[in-house]
Amino acid sequence: MKPRIAIIMRDDEIIKKFNLKRITVNTSYGPVHRCYEGVIYGVSVLIIYGRFNGEKVPSSEINFQQTIEVVKNKNINKLIGTFVVGGIHPNMPQGSVYVLGDIVGMGNYHIHWNQNVPFHNAEMYEPFCPMLTEKLCEASRKMPFSVKENATYVSFNGYPRIETKKELEFYHRQGWDIVGQTCDPEATMARINQICYAAVAVQIDDPTTREEYILSLKKNEKHQAYVESIKSCRKRTSQIVLQFLKDYQEEACPSCKKMSRKNNNFREFPDYFYE
Ligand SMILES: [Zn+2]
Secondary structure, three states, X not given: OOOOEEEEOOOHHHHHHOOOEEEEEOOOOOOEEEEEEEEEOOEEEEEEOOOOOOOOOOHHHOOXXXXXXXXXXXXXXXXXXXXXXXXXXXXXXXXXXXEEEEEEEOOOOOOOOOOOOOOOOOXXXXXXXXXXXXXXXXXXXXXXXXXXXXXXXXXXXXXXXXXXXXXXXHHHHHOOOEEEOOHHHHHHHHHHOOOEEEEEEEEEEOHHHHHHHHHHHHOOOOOOOHHHHHHHHHHHHHHHHHHHXXXXXXXXXXXXXXXXXXXXXXXXXXXXXXX
């Protein structure tokens, strides 16, 4: 069965529960082994297990193009990204969940562009697919926890690090919701490839818990394990994705496919200057 939708998600329990089969998808960057295919609530899906293809690298070196090429090579034109993110707002605690509505890019990503392929910048005025986003919002409204819709994700590239106190204060003053390192390049590559893309995120820390953590170190207190909380936070975005699949009905998207800014006639200068 041809997968209808791809999901970037690290959830071992879902892979086991729905008996998804691991497959390898070839790309021009080499094979990607972390793919799982199968059917969830009647929808055939391709799960891509996270964004790292075996390499241990900081976020700026993740090959986002390779992941998007997996989706393209499987002839799928819909993609959901799930994210664990950092909190910005002092009143939004660890475990808060979001459907993304916009991105603010704080830069410093790089991609490897094949110079034989004409280049164009992605049209990102509306960075997420309106149709998929609405479906994620509908699924979110059925959750036993509250989900903030239309959230603004600041994409910040660590060097490698997470945000300073002043950066978080600055983002908060701007009214932005959450911060992470991977959504901007992924959403942009999806758009360049005319793939419908939407995203959900869960917050694994907040300014207060980060401050408490530093304080506990200073006082030599033992701090609660961090990795366990990431796992329980991830469950919330998985729950939304499962509900989304349960309710899923194929629907034509009004815009993403048409949003192409291909520039096939690029010339460095007019021909008559060759004289
Ligand atoms: Zn779309």
